[in-house]
Structure formats: structure tokens, C-alpha cells
Amino acid sequence: MSDHKPTGITRWLFTTNHKDIGTLYLWFAFIMFLVGGAMAMVIRAELMEPGMQVVDPLFFNSMTTMHGLIMVFGAVMPAMVGFANWMVPMMIGAPDMALPRMNNWSFWILPFAGTMLVSTLFMEGGGPAFGWTFYAPLSTTFAPASTDFFIFAVHMLGFSSIMGAINIIATILNMRAPGMTLMKMPLFVWTWLITAFLLIAVMPVLAGAVTMMLTDRNFGTSFFDAAGGGDPVLFQHVFWFFGHPEVYIMILPAFGIVSQIIPTFARKQLFGYASMVYATAAIAFLSFIVWAHHMFTVGMPVAGELYFTYATVMIAVPTAVKVFNWTATMWKGSMTFETPMLWAVAFVFLFTIGGFTGLMMGVAPADFQYHDSYFIVAHFHYVLVTGAVFAIIAGIYYWIPKWTGNMYDERLGKIHFWWSTISVNVLFFPQHFLGLAGMPRRIPDYAVQFAEFNFMSSIGGFAFGAAQLLFLYIVIKCIRGGDKATDTVWENPEGLEWTIPSPAPYHTFETAPKVK
Amino acid sequence: MSASKIMKKLFSLLCAGLVLIPASVLADYELNLTPSVTQLGRDIYDLHMLILWIVTIVGIGVFAVIIYSLINHRKSKGAVAAQFHESATVEFVWTVIPFIILVAIAVPATKTLLAIEDTSNPDLTIKATGWQWKWEYEYLDSGVHFFSSLDKASNDARQMNSGTDPRTVPNYLLDVDKPIVVPVNKKIRILTTANDVIHAWWVPELAIKRDAIPGFINESWFKAEKTGTYRGQCAELCGKDHGFMPIVVNVVSEGEYNDWIAKQKKLAKASAASANKTWSKADLMKRGQEVYNAQCAACHQANGQGIPGVFPAIAGGKITTGPVKGHIDIVVKGKAGTAMQAFGAQLNAADLAAVITYERNAFGNKTGDVVQPSQISK
Numbered sequence: 001m002s003d004h005k006p007t008g009i010t011r012w013l014f015t016t017n018h019k020d021i022g023t024l025y026l027w028f029a030f031i032m033f034l035v036g037g038a039m040a041m042v043i044r045a046e047l048m049e050p051g052m053q054v055v056d057p058l059f060f061n062s063m064t065t066m067h068g069l070i071m072v073f074g075a076v077m078p079a080m081v082g083f084a085n086w087m088v089p090m091m092i093g094a095p096d097m098a099l100p101r102m103n104n105w106s107f108w109i110l111p112f113a114g115t116m117l118v119s120t121l122f123m124e125g126g127g128p129a130f131g132w133t134f135y136a137p138l139s140t141t142f143a144p145a146s147t148d149f150f151i152f153a154v155h156m157l158g159f160s161s162i163m164g165a166i167n168i169i170a171t172i173l174n175m176r177a178p179g180m181t182l183m184k185m186p187l188f189v190w191t192w193l194i195t196a197f198l199l200i201a202v203m204p205v206l207a208g209a210v211t212m213m214l215t216d217r218n219f220g221t222s223f224f225d226a227a228g229g230g231d232p233v234l235f236q237h238v239f240w241f242f243g244h245p246e247v248y249i250m251i252l253p254a255f256g257i258v259s260q261i262i263p264t265f266a267r268k269q270l271f272g273y274a275s276m277v278y279a280t281a282a283i284a285f286l287s288f289i290v291w292a293h294h295m296f297t298v299g300m301p302v303a304g305e306l307y308f309t310y311a312t313v314m315i316a317v318p319t320a321v322k323v324f325n326w327t328a329t330m331w332k333g334s335m336t337f338e339t340p341m342l343w344a345v346a347f348v349f350l351f352t353i354g355g356f357t358g359l360m361m362g363v364a365p366a367d368f369q370y371h372d373s374y375f376i377v378a379h380f381h382y383v384l385v386t387g388a389v390f391a392i393i394a395g396i397y398y399w400i401p402k403w404t405g406n407m408y409d410e411r412l413g414k415i416h417f418w419w420s421t422i423s424v425n426v427l428f429f430p431q432h433f434l435g436l437a438g439m440p441r442r443i444p445d446y447a448v449q450f451a452e453f454n455f456m457s458s459i460g461g462f463a464f465g466a467a468q469l470l471f472l473y474i475v476i477k478c479i480r481g482g483d484k485a486t487d488t489v490w491e492n493p494e495g496l497e498w499t500i501p502s503p504a505p506y507h508t509f510e511t512a513p514k515v516k
Numbered sequence: 517m518s519a520s521k522i523m524k525k526l527f528s529l530l531c532a533g534l535v536l537i538p539a540s541v542l543a544d545y546e547l548n549l550t551p552s553v554t555q556l557g558r559d560i561y562d563l564h565m566l567i568l569w570i571v572t573i574v575g576i577g578v579f580a581v582i583i584y585s586l587i588n589h590r591k592s593k594g595a596v597a598a599q600f601h602e603s604a605t606v607e608f609v610w611t612v613i614p615f616i617i618l619v620a621i622a623v624p625a626t627k628t629l630l631a632i633e634d635t636s637n638p639d640l641t642i643k644a645t646g647w648q649w650k651w652e653y654e655y656l657d658s659g660v661h662f663f664s665s666l667d668k669a670s671n672d673a674r675q676m677n678s679g680t681d682p683r684t685v686p687n688y689l690l691d692v693d694k695p696i697v698v699p700v701n702k703k704i705r706i707l708t709t710a711n712d713v714i715h716a717w718w719v720p721e722l723a724i725k726r727d728a729i730p731g732f733i734n735e736s737w738f739k740a741e742k743t744g745t746y747r748g749q750c751a752e753l754c755g756k757d758h759g760f761m762p763i764v765v766n767v768v769s770e771g772e773y774n775d776w777i778a779k780q781k782k783l784a785k786a787s788a789a790s791a792n793k794t795w796s797k798a799d800l801m802k803r804g805q806e807v808y809n810a811q812c813a814a815c816h817q818a819n820g821q822g823i824p825g826v827f828p829a830i831a832g833g834k835i836t837t838g839p840v841k842g843h844i845d846i847v848v849k850g851k852a853g854t855a856m857q858a859f860g861a862q863l864n865a866a867d868l869a870a871v872i873t874y875e876r877n878a879f880g881n882k883t884g885d886v887v888q889p890s891q892i893s894k
């Protein structure tokens with residue numbers, strides 16, 4: 001009885017089980033990661049050599065746009081929700097999520113929204129080609145007809161995210177096992193609790209932005225059209241009021257994952273647990289008051305530029321606290337370097353590099369040179385690929401033995417790590433130089449002095465892309481078999497998820513555990 | 517100096533090793549921020565270097581601690597985990613130190629920013645208007661006015677599989693048909709705005725990047741201290757040919773600048789005169805083809821087929837084979853809210869007449885119409 005589960009396709013369609021839904025989220029994210037990655041390959045193929053060889057400029061713009069949208073809304077965010085579904089109930093000793101039916105719905109919206117978004121590429125006039133930031137008026141009066149489908153897809157994705165966030169908050173606040181006080185929760189649960197509040201706060205803002213786009217395009221309003229009394233810059237303010245918290249929505253759960261992994265393999269308690277929680281909350285708060293640093297060149301009043309500079313560089317303080325805490329956790333530990341730990345350590349190094357360039361760009365006068373150049377492309381790929389994506393991969397290796405009951409192939413996992421880490425730096429590090437030398441972002445062709453580093457970057461890109469196919473193989477291999485995982489999987493890890501058998505039974509914690 | 521040379525050599529070797537081509541092929545590439553020819557640009561450069569050094573030193577410090585720990589505190593070396601997991605003193609110190617460093621960055625940043633935003637008392641003001649995909653310049657003091665687009669050599673080479681190696685094109689994608697000319701050591705104020713979507717006017721060596729926003733005017737300024745040619749590009753995604761609307765600024769001596777202004781005024785007069793004569797069909801077709809390739813082909817394509825769903829076809833088009841009046845109207849006035857611009861503001865009457873005549877008699881269109889400059893009513 002305890003492990004009874006439905007079978008066949010209806011198991012997945014009608015499931016209200018947090019583990020099934022977590023699995024669905026993670027597979028959706030993986031598929032979207034490969035689709036968005038394929039688009040990145042098209043981009044790097046075109047940019048490999050100066051001159052136009054592979055795609056026309058309009059399609060190139062569609063590729064950069066769709067690559068960004070798919071990776072943000074289709075890959076990183078759903079992957080993080082997948083982790084929340086799998087791990088939050090198991091970490092707080094709950095039998096399932098608080099709102100299981102809504103959980104089913106918030107997942108099943110995603111494939112439809114994702115399909116609608118990708119289908120725009122095949123419509124007359126092409127897909128959205130105005131960048132993932134879709135600045136008006138390029139995205140309103142000057143955009144192809146398919147933009148209305150894009151708007152609908154964004155609305156659906158927003159619905160899904162808000163429902164997921166409500167569910168996570170309801171679960172964490174109401175379903176913790178007796179004795180699990182807030183300040184005893186694993187850090188991953190804390191980061192997701194804060195992330196969920198960010199989602200509820202800003203997804204409606206995004207919905208507002210795309211709704212105004214919709215009425216500007218179809219119903220004669222002029223929110224973003226100066227000729228009708230509107231203001232194109234208003235769009236950017238609204239977008240980035242959503243967009244800046246959005247980047248923390250993607251990185252805070254990553255902080256959580258890494259904060260679970262490092263203590264396990266350092267065999268030492270996380271350093272500064274309380275300051276980690278406060279730092280996460282501080283970063284979340286600051287994320288609401290720094291948005292205009294994405295738009296220093298729009299011609300803000302000088303007082304505004306000064307304010308946003310000061311507020312932005314302040315983010316370095318709580319972020320530095322986090323990096324120092326991870327460092328202190330490793331210090332005088334007893335470390336081993338299984339695959340999840342390798343990815344987590346690489347995260348600390350490479351995310352920090354992304355943080356440094358973030359600080360550089362937070363300073364308005366210097367940003368006048370960096371803005372919209374390849375320097376920013378390098379920056380956000382360091383924080384999102386070697387940051388968020390590395391943490392996701394680390395988390396998969398860390399928990400997949402618990403999910404499947406099988407150990408992954410350690411040797412292949414290490415190959416995957418070294419191959420990815422070397423190639424990702426060949427891919428993104430030269431982009432810093434390109435940006436400083438003056439190469440704008442989002443261009444399909446470039447002046448010949450940028451040729452060498454673009455060539456390097458493309459080689460790194462193809463190698464990094466291929467490495468993720470190896471990852472797919474490793475995951476499938478692990479699901480199909482392998483060495484049996486023990487219940488604790490690792491040596492003496494902390495957390496309720498390690499007290500249940502591997503693979504985790506379909507229903508867990510039907511009787512709440514007691515937390516000391 | 518020598519250190520940077522060694523760095524360059526190392527990079528050449530690295531690149532060469534990576535792509536298996538001789539290091540000599542790797543001509544000139546930059547690793548650091550473009551040096552500027554203005555005082556403000558140098559201030560920005562110094563600010564950039566200050567922050568870069570700070571993050572480099574902090575980075576080396578933190579990474580050194582982690583690497584030391586990774587090497588020495590491992591189980592295989594018999595390390596036993598310590599028990600500590602918090603320290604109020606340590607945590608307080610490493611919260612305060614970053615804060616102090618940030619204040620040290622904010623002070624010079626504020627000073628530089630205030631100087632950048634002081635656009636008062638310029639010697640010369642130029643209005644730069646972004647269009648899909650070219651720049652319009654208007655010298656507000658002397659009335660000189662022209663459009664500046666990607667030069668023909670680059671434009672030909674950048675077509676899909678053009679067969680031309682971009683490396684053989686001088687200043688590939690960074691050259692224009694008509695650069696702007698400004699005097700050296702004068703405070704030049706640039707007003708940026710746009711006609712359609714948002715563009716951004718960026719010249720790295722002049723350390724200016726400012727958005728050009730339809731319906732709004734932004735101000736920025738530079739004072740170049742060295743004569744020379746400085747190149748930049750549009751920095752804000754503005755549609756299909758965003759990558760193909762460069763900016764070229766010629767900084768010259770004051771004498772040369774005055775000569776250039778006088779010449780521009782003469783050219784404007786000659787252009788006005790061409791509108792009063794009657795042209796033969798052959799001349800209109802020849803000139804029309806040139807204008808078409810420079811102005812229209814980017815969207816409507818060199819073969820007149822357009823891009824379905826985005827840019828209508830000229831070949832067999834409803835307008836291009838319909839009444840002449842409608843054709844003149846759309847070319848002169850454009851179509852609001854689309855990429856179809858009002859060319860009446862950009863081309864003189866002769867060019868307009870020529871390109872309309874050409875469109876009505878090329879790509880298989882056989883209207884036989886000849887449009888004279890006198891028919892163009894602006």
C-alpha cells in the first residue's frame with residue numbers, strides 16, 4: 001500500500017505527487033536546456049568567423065531572443081522549481097506539497113507555454129527578434145505578428161511561477177515537522193522561501209509589462225509610444241523592476257543548493273548559518289531597489305544615476321558574506337571531491353568572477369563603457385551558467401542517488417565536470433576582452449579585430465554544448481541502473497532527506513518525524 | 517609596458533595553440549578597455565582600472581585561501597574536520613571591510629559622473645538621430661545636415677556568402693559613407709534621439725554611450741584632444757541590421773573643420789538644383805538603382821522580393837504597380853509604426869524620383885512610368 005502508484009501516461013498527467021511533479025519539472029527543464037543550447041550553437045556558429053555565413057541577421061536576432069527566454073523561463077526557473085518539489089517536503093519532513101492539485105496544474109501549463117513560445121519561430125514574419133528584454137517600441141509596433149503569441153506564453157509562464165511560489169510558501173510555512181523551527185530549516189529551504197516571495201512580488205509586474213505591450217500593439221494605447229504621450233523608457237523601468245529580482249530568483253536557490261553540498265563534502269557544519277539567512281534576505285530586499293542599473297545610458301537625471309550606483313554596489317556586501325561563509329565552511333574541513341563537490345567548488349570560484357564584473361558594472365560612469373557590450377554578456381553568463389546552471393548540475397549529482405536509488409557513474413561525472421569547466425571558460429572568458437575592446441552585444445557580424453576571441457569563444461561553446469549531451473547520457477544511465485545507493489548516500493550528510501530509504505519511496509513522512 | 521607585451525605574447529601563443537594557426541595571423545586585438553582621447557575617457561579608464569585592481573586583489577586573496585584549503589584540508593591527507601561554525605567577530609569584520617572598499621570606489625565614481633553629466637557651455641552641438649539602420653546628423657550651429665550609413669564595401673561584403681573576405685575590407689563594418697567632422701579641443705555636445713526604435717550612440721575612444729530614444733532627447737559631450745578618426749557602433753538592439761550602423765567621427769583642426777562646413781553648404785545647394793531639371797528615364801533608372809541598393813535593399817532585399825510577413829515585396833507589389841501617387845506618398849511619408857521610413861526627409865527630390873521610377877520598372881514591374889523630381893511634393 002505504501003508504495004502504491006498509478007502507472008502509464010495517466011500517472012504523469014494526473015499526478016499530485018511532489019516527487020513525480022519534481023521529475024516532470026526537471027525533465028522539462030533539461031529538454032528546454034538542450035533546445036536553448038542548440039540555439040546558442042547557431043549563434044556561436046554564425047559568430048565563429050567575421051562575415052555572414054550561417055543565418056540571416058533577422059533569424060540571428062530571433063536566436064539570441066529565444067535562447068535567452070528559453071534558458072531563463074524554460075530551463076533555469078523550472079529546474080529550480082523541480083528541486084523545490086523534490087526536496088522541500090523531504091527536507092522539512094512533510095508528506096507532500098501543501099497544494100498538490102495546484103502543483104499539477106502549475107507544471108502542466110509549462111509544456112504548452114513552452115511549445116507556444118517555440119512555435120513562433122515557424123510563423124510568418126519569424127519569431128520574436130527583439131532580445132529577451134523585449135524593449136519597446138521594437139517589441140510593440142515594430143515587432144512581427146508572432147509577438148502576441150509570445151505575450152500569451154509569458155502570461156502562462158507567469159501563472160505557473162506564481163502558483164508554484166504560493167505552493168512553496170504554503171508548504172514551508174505550514175507543513176514543517178514538529179521541532180523544525182524556521183532557523184533550523186536547511187538553507188536550501190530558506191533560499192526557496194525567499195525566492196518564492198520574490199516571484200509573487202515581480203511576476204505580476206512582468207504580466208503588467210506584457211499586457212501594456214499587448215494593448216499598445218492591438219488596442220490603440222500608447223504606454224510606450226512617445227507620439228501618443230507615452231514613454232519607451234517606462235517599459236524599461238517596468239521590465240527591470242521585474243528583471244532584477246528575476247536574476248536573484250534564478251541565483252538564490254543556487255546558493256541554497258551549494259550551501260547544502262559544501263558542508264556534506266567538507267564534513268563540517270555550514271559556517272555562519274544565521275548570517276547566510278540574513279544575507280539572502282538582504283540580497284532579496286536590495287534586488288527591489290537597484291533595477292535602473294540595467295539602464296544607466298537611458299539618460300536618467302544625475303541624482304538617479306548616483307543613487308542606483310550606490311544601491312547597486314551595496315549588493316556586494318551580502319554576496320561577499322556568502323562567499324566568505326562557503327570559504328570558511330571548507331576551511332579546516334575534511335574534504336573529498338566527489339562530482340557534486342567539484343561542481344559546487346567551481347561554482348564558488350566562477351560565480352565570484354561574475355560577481356566581480358557585476359560590481360564593475362554597478363559603477364555608472366564605468367558602465368557607460370561596458371553597457372550593451374560583450375562585457376555584460378560575459379558577466380551574466382558567468383553568474384547564470386557557471387552560477388545557476390553549475391549549481392543545478394551539482395544538485396542533480398548530489399540528489400540523484402536518493403531519487404533513483406542508483407549511484408551515477410563517478411568517472412563519467414568527473415569527465416563531465418572537467419570538460420565543462422574548461423570549455424565554459426574558453427567560451428565566456430574571452431568575451432570580457434571583446435566587450436572591453438568595443439564589441440556590442442546582439443550583433444550577427446563584427447569588425448575583424450574581434451575575430452580571434454570570437455573564434456576561441458565558439459570553439460569553447462561547441463565543446464561546452466557537447467559536454468551536456470554526455471550529461472544527458474550520465475543521467476539516463478543512472479536511472480537505468482548502477483551501484484545501489486545507501487540510504488545516507490554520502491558520508492554522514494545532514495538533513496531529513498537522508499533518513500529515508502534510497503530510492504525515496506513514493507510516499508514519505510506520512511507520519512511526521514521529530515526534529516530535535 | 518613590457519609586462520603587457522609578455523601578456524600579449526602569451527595570449528598569442530594560447531590562441532595559436534588552440535586553433536593551430538601561426539601566431540603572426542593574430543594581428544591586433546585588445547585585452548583591456550579602449551584608451552580614450554578625452555579627459556573624461558581617461559577618468560573612466562582610471563576608474564575602471566581602480567575597480568579592476570580591487571577585485572583582482574580581493575579575488576586573489578579569497579581564491580588563495582580556498583585553494584590552500586582545497587589542497588591541505590582534504591580527507592585523503594588525514595585532515596579531521598574542525599567543529600567551529602560561527603564567529604561573530606570574523607563575520608562582523610568581513611561585512612565591514614567590503615563596505616569600506618565600496619565607499620572608496622564611490623568617491624571617485626561620483627566625481628567622474630558629475631563631470632560627465634555637465635553638458636553646459638558647448639562650443640558646438642550636433643543632433644544625432646537614430647534610424648533603422650543609419651544615423652542622421654544635424655549641426656545645429658551651421659545647419660549642415662546629412663545621413664550616414666554603412667559604407668558600400670562593408671555592405672557588399674557583409675551579405676550572406678558574399679565571397680568577399682571581411683579581412684580584406686578596410687575597417688570592415690566600422691566605416692560609413694559620410695563621417696561627421698568636428699574640431700579638435702572643442703567641447704562638442706551630442707544630442708541623441710531616434711526616429712523609430714531605440715538606438716544608442718557609442719564611440720569607445722570618445723567614451724560616450726547614450727541611448728537615442730524616439731520622442732526624447734538625451735545629452736552627452738566630449739572634447740577630443742587628438743585629431744584622428746574614431747569609430748563606434750550602435751549599442752542598442754534596434755532590429756535586423758543593428759550590427760550594421762556604425763559611427764565615424766573625424767576630429768580635425770579648426771581650419772579643416774571650417775573648410776568642411778563651407779563645402780557641405782555648397783553641396784546642399786547643388787543638390788537643390790538637381791530637383792529643377794528634367795531627367796531621362798535611363799538616368800533615373802541608373803540613379804534609382806544606386807539609391808535602391810543604398811536605402812531600400814536592406815529590407816526589401818536586393819532582388820525586390822522582401823521578407824514575407826516582415827518586409828513587403830517590391831516585385832509585383834500592390835503599391836509599386838498601382839497608382840503613382842500612392843507610391844510617391846509612401847516613399848515620401850513612410851508608414852507610421854513600421855520600419856518604412858519617411859524618405860522625404862532623407863533624400864532630395866531627384867533621388868526620390870529616381871528610386872520610384874526604378875521600383876516601378878525593375879524586378880519585373882512593367883508600369884513604364886517615369887517620375888520626375890517636380891512630381892515629388894514634400
